[in-house]
Amino acid sequence: MTGLYQAQRAMRNMRRAAIQRGVVAILDVGTSKIACLVLKFDGDVAAREDGLGSMAGQSQFRVIGAATTRSRGVRFGEIDAIPETERAIRTAVQAAQKMAQTRVDHVIACFAGARPRSYGLAGDITLPAGQVSEQDVGRVLAACDVPDFGESREVLHAHPVNFAIDHRTGMNDPRGHVGNRLAADMHLVTIDTPAVQNLLYCIKRCDLELAGLASSAYVSGISALVEDEQELGAASIDMGGGSTGISVFIKKHMIFTDAVRLGGDHVTADISKGFHVPMSVAERIKTYHGGVFATGMDDREMIEIGADCGDWDKDRRTVSRTELIGIIRPRVEEILEEARAMLDAAGFDQLPSQQIVLTGGASQLPGLDGLAARILGQNVRLGRPLRVQGLPQAATGPAFSSIVGLSLFAAHPQDEWWDFEIPAERYPARSLRRAVKWFRDNW
């Protein structure tokens, strides 16, 4: 746990250094596309007359470079073929750098897969002095009993969600309060270690330094949910190419995340199999003619699915849109059912507001909100990412909600466990002994 703590702290320092330098790259390693933004941090938000910058002064950054490239070598949101992914990352980073006309050395990345798993942790300490200090917060977070999440799992996020002092609970910031017992709830997200290692390796091969890592479901929730949804309770369903991430927010904290290992690419694969067409053609058919509700009109709307094999009969095939929808819909239903099951397991129905926001590239399927409303409940809307300064028009669609959210995350990361000082008694004694030895040897 200490190693991870150090690694995350190092990444935090790297992020601070990058922001001080002014330029940082944001990388979304997705199954269908790899997107890269180059952010420029300049504190000139107060320059406007009304004193408000873009996003009411919350963002002090500007997007100066953006690029996307078709992702190769990523499956289910995890890196599958490392050299291919590395080349795709290189392509995206180079194009974004070219647009930004500057070189970036630090990158903050997010990815959807690697089987995220949520844990709710609780811990409490007795307060030595009356008032809660920052060290006490660190101590109570360190006192949370960490579950055994098994071999080769890595902690990605550890958000302190709730603090309680004696019988008062629901605190965001306990510092300065007076009491006897301080308790904390922490939300821990773990992912598979190999996935992180692969990503690290790819980024290292691109001569970049990782300045932060986030779960794609979490960051797309940040950008797709509006503030009161985050406050009152909402779920963001980020339907990506190979993976559908679910994150549940309440009181501006993520309290649950999970991922369905199904996404838009599976719909495309179904079409490809069903119509015996190449994946690229299937993708085009899905994009242009896809839908989830068939009407009588759709029986007459014939779609040329043409091929290029030289066989006239095969190349001149047509299908009706109803047939297409008949292929798409079961898969979409399956994804939504899975999401529903996960939300049920997370106790989403207990939340005061049960808003569900669909975002991600696969959420652009026409009629998806209606279908989702049947499966997930009535409070469903389609979400697009927040507008950030300088974002190109082409990158404002729902497919970019996670990268925009990651930009916001880069600018204003929520407090995590490693943002608090590790309590002194948790330092291993050996390092202290080593310091003493070094002192004795050298002086």
Added chain:
Amino acid sequence: MPPLMAGERPVWHRRAGAQRPEPPITAHPARREPPVRMPVEDRSWAPAGEAPFAAGVQQPLAAVTEFGSAEFDLFDQDIAPRDAADDAFDAMDYEPDEATARDAYRPVFATSRRAEAAVGKFEEDDIAGYERAAAAIARASDILKRPVAAMPSRRAEAAPVRTAVRRSDRRMEQGERRDPAPSRLAYRMDRLWLTPLFRRFMRYGVPVLTVALAAGIYLGDADRRAAIGASFASLRSQIENRPEFMVKLMSIDGASVPVANAVRAMVTEPLPTSSFRLDLEAMRAAIEQVDAVESATVKLKPGGVLAVDIRERKPAVLWRTEASLEMLDATGHRVATLKTRGARADLPVIAGVGAEERVPEALNILAAARPVLPRVRGLVRVGDRRWDLVLDRGQRLMLPETGAVEAVERVMALDTAEEMLARDLVTVDLRNPNRPTVRLGPQAVETMKTMAANVTKVAGQ
């Protein structure tokens, strides 16, 4: 490639230990990528034992990705191995007559040359190069498909095109898309270029350094430096000696003849000369060194005239020293030496130590003494302190250190009223303004004594 003996199998792989590849696995037609519309190499002549690379059949992914695997050599084989059929063909006794052969080969060679020229230009990542090459190959193979009269052999049909097909084309033929990713080297170079310091260095530092280096190398040789200096000097003298810049005459205005001669002698530069060689300011300063010259202006006038305008000093007094008689102007500056006093009888004379430094004061005194000016012999500076005004008949007015002019005016008033100076006085001592004293001449003394005796007598009576 060494010629093979009849019946010998060619070496298939260059690398040791590599196996002869299996025929590629043809994917299910339904899963096939869209076939690429690109003419493929005609391998129909290839020996039956080999699996032809059919058009549009996708190779297994491992075979086309570039991991430096052994399989890749499969696509590197541009030349098909010889086999028994080829040997049999070579052994065939067929000699087309020359004209037929030429006619048959001409289009093939022409197109293949074009194709090779186009292909020769392309690079790995150059898509335009691909297209050029593909177009050229398409043209070549279109012509090859045409029935040609008396086509001598299928070898002539295929061979030139085959040599034009390269590895990258093969990859394209097999339906693989070009990889848009930059190579690692290209990526690093790109990042290096985007580094601000490096960019600034390449944009400004390198050109400046290059130019400086080149100039340094060029000027490092002393002979070359000298040659450059010489050519520069000759160019300069050429320009200087142009008639437009020549000064031919010198005109001197406002100077008397001896002064003009002196000034003329001072211009050492022989005329005509270039105006670049004349330093007018130095010349003016030199001319003003002449005592008789008060100020001078030196100008170049159009027509190559050096115009010297001189204002001479006006002599105001003569200064008698033990050695000579000098003329001084009103400020006390020397004008010239005079041989005889009679040459300038109109000027008053001053004498004594430090007299030449008090010329304005002397002139004031002389101006005050205007009523007796015809009688004035001169002014004598006494002890570098005060003046004596010397009149004829040995009369001497001893003036005070301060207020000499007022003293003279008092004497002049007395003289006007009482004709004092016409009397037998030797000295009028005005050094103490409160006690002017008069020293009488001997006769006057006698007269005084007589008068005094008479007065005594009268008084004594």
